[in-house]
Amino acid sequence: MRRRKTPVEIELTEPHLCSMDLRLHILHEVPFFSALGHDQIAEINQQFHEKGFQSGDYLYFSGDPAESLFIIAEGRVKLLRHATSGKDVMLDLLVPGEFFGGLSTASDSSYFETAQAITSVCALTVSREAFRTILTRYPDVGMRVLDLVTGRLEAAHATIHQLSSQSAEQRIAFTLLKLADKLGEAHEVGLLIQTPLSRDELAEMTATTPETTSRVISQFQRDGWINTGREWIALTDPAALLEIAEIPT
Amino acid sequence: MRRRKTPVEIELTEPHLCSMDLRLHILHEVPFFSALGHDQIAEINQQFHEKGFQSGDYLYFSGDPAESLFIIAEGRVKLLRHATSGKDVMLDLLVPGEFFGGLSTASDSSYFETAQAITSVCALTVSREAFRTILTRYPDVGMRVLDLVTGRLEAAHATIHQLSSQSAEQRIAFTLLKLADKLGEAHEVGLLIQTPLSRDELAEMTATTPETTSRVISQFQRDGWINTGREWIALTDPAALLEIAEIPT
DNA sequence: GTACTAAACTGATGCAGATCATGGAATGAA
DNA sequence: TTCATTCCATGATCTGCATCAGTTTAGTAC
Numbered sequence: 049m050r051r052r053k054t055p056v057e058i059e060l061t062e063p064h065l066c067s068m069d070l071r072l073h074i075l076h077e078v079p080f081f082s083a084l085g086h087d088q089i090a091e092i093n094q095q096f097h098e099k100g101f102q103s104g105d106y107l108y109f110s111g112d113p114a115e116s117l118f119i120i121a122e123g124r125v126k127l128l129r130h131a132t133s134g135k136d137v138m139l140d141l142l143v144p145g146e147f148f149g150g151l152s153t154a155s156d157s158s159y160f161e162t163a164q165a166i167t168s169v170c171a172l173t174v175s176r177e178a179f180r181t182i183l184t185r186y187p188d189v190g191m192r193v194l195d196l197v198t199g200r201l202e203a204a205h206a207t208i209h210q211l212s213s214q215s216a217e218q219r220i221a222f223t224l225l226k227l228a229d230k231l232g233e234a235h236e237v238g239l240l241i242q243t244p245l246s247r248d249e250l251a252e253m254t255a256t257t258p259e260t261t262s263r264v265i266s267q268f269q270r271d272g273w274i275n276t277g278r279e280w281i282a283l284t285d286p287a288a289l290l291e292i293a294e295i296p297t
Numbered sequence: 298m299r300r301r302k303t304p305v306e307i308e309l310t311e312p313h314l315c316s317m318d319l320r321l322h323i324l325h326e327v328p329f330f331s332a333l334g335h336d337q338i339a340e341i342n343q344q345f346h347e348k349g350f351q352s353g354d355y356l357y358f359s360g361d362p363a364e365s366l367f368i369i370a371e372g373r374v375k376l377l378r379h380a381t382s383g384k385d386v387m388l389d390l391l392v393p394g395e396f397f398g399g400l401s402t403a404s405d406s407s408y409f410e411t412a413q414a415i416t417s418v419c420a421l422t423v424s425r426e427a428f429r430t431i432l433t434r435y436p437d438v439g440m441r442v443l444d445l446v447t448g449r450l451e452a453a454h455a456t457i458h459q460l461s462s463q464s465a466e467q468r469i470a471f472t473l474l475k476l477a478d479k480l481g482e483a484h485e486v487g488l489l490i491q492t493p494l495s496r497d498e499l500a501e502m503t504a505t506t507p508e509t510t511s512r513v514i515s516q517f518q519r520d521g522w523i524n525t526g527r528e529w530i531a532l533t534d535p536a537a538l539l540e541i542a543e544i545p546t
Numbered sequence: 547g548t549a550c551t552a553a554a555c556t557g558a559t560g561c562a563g564a565t566c567a568t569g570g571a572a573t574g575a576a
Numbered sequence: 577t578t579c580a581t582t583c584c585a586t587g588a589t590c591t592g593c594a595t596c597a598g599t600t601t602a603g604t605a606c
Contacts, residue, residue, distance in 0.1 A: 129454065131462035132543055139454050151447050153440055160451045183440065190439050191402055191432065197446050198400045202409045204453035205378070205388050211460040212504035213380035216593065247554065255461035257594055262555055278553055278602050294381055465563065496584065506564060511585055527572055527583060548606085555600070565590070572583075 066098065066121045066170040074121040074172065077145040080192035092182060096172040107149075107163035107171065114150030114159045116173040123169030124231075124243055127161045128252065138252040140200075141166075141243070143231055150176050151197065166244065211255055214294070219254040220264045222293040224274070228283050237275045238282030246279050315347065315370045315419040323370040323421065326394045329441035341431060345421040356398075356412035356420065363399030363408045365422040372418030373480075373492055376410045377501065387501040389449075390415075390492070392480055399425050400446065415493065460504055463543070468503040469513045471542040473523070477532050486524045487531030495528050 066074075075081050075089050075096070084092070096119075101107060107118060110129060118125075120142055127140040127148060139161055142148055148163060153176065174182075183190040210219050224241070232239045251261040265281070268274045273285040283289065315323075324330050324338050324345075333341070345368075350356060356367060359378060367374075369391055376389040376397060388410055391397055397412060402425065423431075432439040459468050473490070481488045500510040514530070517523045522534040532538065 129458045131458070133462060135462065137458050137461040139457060152444055154444065160454065180440070183443075184436050187433050187436050187439065190436065190443065191429070194432075194439065194443050194446065195401055195403065197443065197450060201446060201450045201453060204450060204457060205409060208388060208453060208456050208460065209378045209380070209386050211457065212386040213382060213384065246552095258554085259556085259595080260593060262553095263593095266555070495582095507584085508565080508586085509563060511583095512563095515585065550605080551603085553600100553602075556598085558595100558597085560593105560595075562592100562594095563590105564592090565588100567588085568586090570583105570585080572581100574579105574581085576577100576579080 070121055070170075071096070071098070071172065074119065074145060078119055078147065079145070079196060080147075080189050083188055083192070084186065088186070095178040095182065096174050099171050099173055101165040101169040101171065103165055103167050105165045105169075107165065107169075108159050110159050110162045112159050114152065114157045114176065116150055116175055117147055117179045118149040118163070119147045119172045119174075120144045121170040121172055123165060123167040123171075125169060125171070126164050126166050126249075128164065129161055136252050137255070138249065139204075141227070141230070141253075147196075149173075151193075152176075153180050166249075216254065216256045216260050217264050217267075218293050220250065220256070220261060221268075221289040222295065223250065223254050224281065224283060225286060225289055225293060228286065232283070235282060238284035239286060240280065240282040244279045245281060250281075319370055319419075320345070320347070320421065323368065323394060327368055327396065328394070328445060329396075329438050332437055332441070333435065337435075344427040344431065345423050348420050348422055350414040350418040350420065352414055352416050354414045354418075356414065356418075357408050359408050359411045361408050363401065363406045363425065365399055365424055366396055366428045367398040367412070368396045368421045368423075369393045370419040370421055372414060372416040372420075374418060374420075375413050375415050375498075377413065378410055385501050386504070387498065388453075390476070390479070390502075396445075398422075400442075401425075402429050415498075465503065465505045465509050466513050466516075467542050469499065469505070469510060470517070470538040471544065472499065472503050473530065473532060474535060474538055474542060477535065481532070484531060487533035488535065489529065489531040493528045494530060499530075 071093060072089060075093055081089060081092065098121075099107075101123075107125060122144055125142045125148070126138050127142065128136045128138045130136055140148070149159065150157065183193065210222060214222075227241045227243070227245070228239050231242045233242050234240075247258045247261045247265065250265075251258045254261065256264075265274070265276055268289070269276055271288070273283070273288045275282040275284055320342060321338060324342055330338060330341065347370075348356075350372075356374065371393055374391045374397070375387050376391065377385045377387045379385055389397070398408065399406065432442065459471060463471075476490045476492070476494070477488050480491045482491050483489075496507045496510045496514065499514075500507045503510065505513075514523070514525055517538070518525055520537070522532070522537045524531040524533055
């Protein structure tokens with residue numbers, strides 16, 4: 049048996065449920081609950097339900113009635129929209145501690161995006177009503193949520209800016225930096241992006257085709273800026289990528 | 298003296314200040330204050346300051362320290378980001394009753410976008426701290442603000458989706474519909490978009506060049522779907538535009 | 547080790563839309 | 577009225593990236 053060449057280490061194939069310890073730990077980690085005490089977290093924990101998914105499962109589809117807010121306890125989830133062409137557009141990639149789903153307090157609203165597990169996932173869910181109750185009870189939490197959503201809006205605007213004014217190469221460089229920042233880990237092959245990351249997915253994130261992504265990635269590799277293989281990429285020279293990405297200050 | 302051909306009727310060229318009546322009226326109109334009573338509005342009004350701008354003025358630049366939240370009382374403002382190429386990317390076009398600017402409660406944050414008046418404008422401003430105080434005092438207001446920001450995030454995601462997967466023609470058609478929906482008025486020439494709207498600005502909104510925009514607009518005109526002239530466009534057949542925009546449900 | 551499969555790479559070709567360039571028309575000022 | 581300015585239309589050309597097609601390689605199962 050040959051040695052695995054992929055340095056990526058996420059290996060959760062079974063639908064995943066998480067221990068009570070993990071649940072409480074994650075709720076503490078969530079940026080908008082982090083200011084609360086143990087007792088309050090424990091109480092809030094009562095409101096949450098647990099759901100397991102395996103890689104590839106859909107958590108919900110866009111257009112479904114938005115019943116719950118989700119928080120990832122373990123695994124990775126991508127938010128996407130389907131294009132008429134059949135290709136998907138990835139809007140966000142979420143990691144443990146992040147929330148998504150039904151945020152709107154409007155009672156008739158639907159999910160705007162589709163959420164799909166890209167590893168096996170344990171998610172905590174809370175009904176819209178219960179979440180709203182939490183927000184009214186702890187105004188500081190509401191303030192934090194508002195800040196986080198504002199931050200996402202800013203990120204979305206940055207993406208619009210990029211799509212409007214930058215080349216495929218620049219968008220790919222920037223996306224790699226963003227991913228490394230979010231889920232990169234130091235590794236002998238470089239700053240490894242710890243997600244099974246295919247060329248197809250990278251293409252969905254950068255509004256290009258897998259072919260173009262592959263060409264650009266190959267070029268970056270030839271330039272000695274990255275290290276890459278099947279479903280993994282590691283950055284060896286982030287500064288060079290930053291250079292060509294021309295991040296607007 | 299020749300007769301003007303443009304049917305657009307926004308004519309505020311002097312920097313504009315607004316009457317106390319208008320101020321109170323606008324604060325009532327703002328979606329997140331609409332549930333409050335007169336007394337509360339009057340009190341909140343104390344926290345706001347008034348600023349006048351004339352067409353072309355910048356309200357703030359991206360990167361400036363984010364000190365205030367703005368609400369438009371009169372006029373129109375565009376939010377934009379500058380691209381390194383020199384061309385701007387328009388992110389939003391705001392009308393009376395809408396808010397923008399410093400929403401984040403983080404004390405060291407900066408404005409993420411540049412705001413420019415495209416007519417003469419009267420804006421109400423409130424310091425970040427005062428706004429935060431209002432939010433903690435009236436939790437319902439906070440909830441409404443959260444909903445509104447969530448709505449903007451959804452709109453931004455829709456834009457990303459469009460830029461990623463639709464043609465210039467489709468994006469322009471969709472943008473025209475969006476604008477007509479926001480600020481269109483019935484008129485003998487059709488559903489008139491009541492903003493001085495140049496080809497350049499439309500190009501900034503749709504991530505195309507003015508030339509491409511001009512060609513597409515000309516084609517729409519030949520097809521009999523719109524009526525257009527210098528800095529104005531009126532929709533005569535919105536259904537046809539909706540058809541080609543292929544709005545994803 | 548071999549066989550199989552999905553992912554990745556790479557070449558050839560085509561096209562949407564950017565870019566470059568020019569003429570014409572609406573508006574405001576003198 | 578005339579002029580200057582700004583906006584718009586449209587033709588000609590160019591190019592980045594999509595598309596189409598085929599080959600190679602990494603990872604898995606046996």
